[in-house]
Amino acid sequence: MAFPTETVYGLGADAFNPAAVARVFEVKARPSFDPLIVHVAGADEVVRVARGKGTAGVDPRVAPLAERFWPGPLTLVLPRQPAVPDLVTAGLDTVGVRVPGHPAARALIRAAGTPVAAPSANPFGYVSPTQADHVLAQLGEKIDLVLDGGPCPVGLESTILSLAADPPLILRPGAVTREQLEAALGTPLEVAGPTERPRAPGQLPRHYATRTPLHILDGPAGPAPADVGRVGLLAIIGSPRASGYAAVEILAPDGELASAAANLFAALRRLDAAGLDLVLAEPCPEDGIGRAIMDRLRRCASPR
Ligand code: AMP
């Protein structure tokens, strides 16, 4: 079933039931080399899927990170328990695990009595769903149930931090920022670059993509190009010089990047449904959550 989390809607299955997990891959048309994130109801349940040398049975750095960021949009990659099916981890010796911040997600995991493996509830490669109707529109015929928890408050997929790497490596930027993680761990962190060999599709150059071509502008938008047909604009706060667009989405009318993140995927879906020939996107400053927003925009953008 699909369920709300604070990041995006997930498509969940009992993480210990390979047949259920296989259905998730089938419904999403997701390649089996792409591992799923396992969701647990509390930090004390991490040991059900991960193992490590600390006294709690996991890496000693998990506790301070859990204390600060869980429940919340941070996924930790840790050595796995052998009982986790290979399909969940894509055969890796690590597992991605997090405690979601959305109360409905935690209630669901508790009711299920098992860790829940869940990718985003969208066809593979497309923009992640941030509302129940996004899930219904694309997967409604194929899944048993969608739990509607309203729009996702964060709106971007979780930050992924690998503690299995030395030094720890940020595999995907998200709402928990590099600065926050560095402060919590007391060490500088590496961020996986786009040129590095991809570990999973979450890190592929093109993913989270619309069907309509999208180009990222160098700065605030001006008039729409006259020679391209119907052009849409994805604006951050809106610019008085922007004119002539067939559709305009303003992501952060309040000027807050957190609002831009929360609105991004729904706006991309509306523009993708508007019969446009091209979408132009304004860039945002790349600090804090702005780094995660630009990361998703770049992966959505068409090669020039
Ligand atoms: P989602 O994009 O929401 O479907 O989350 C799945 C993504 O989490 C994958 O595409 C990977 O980028 C990442 N992930 C999950 N498990 C692992 C793992 N064990 N090692 C590295 N990345 C992982």
Ligand code: MG
């Ligand atoms: Mg996804």
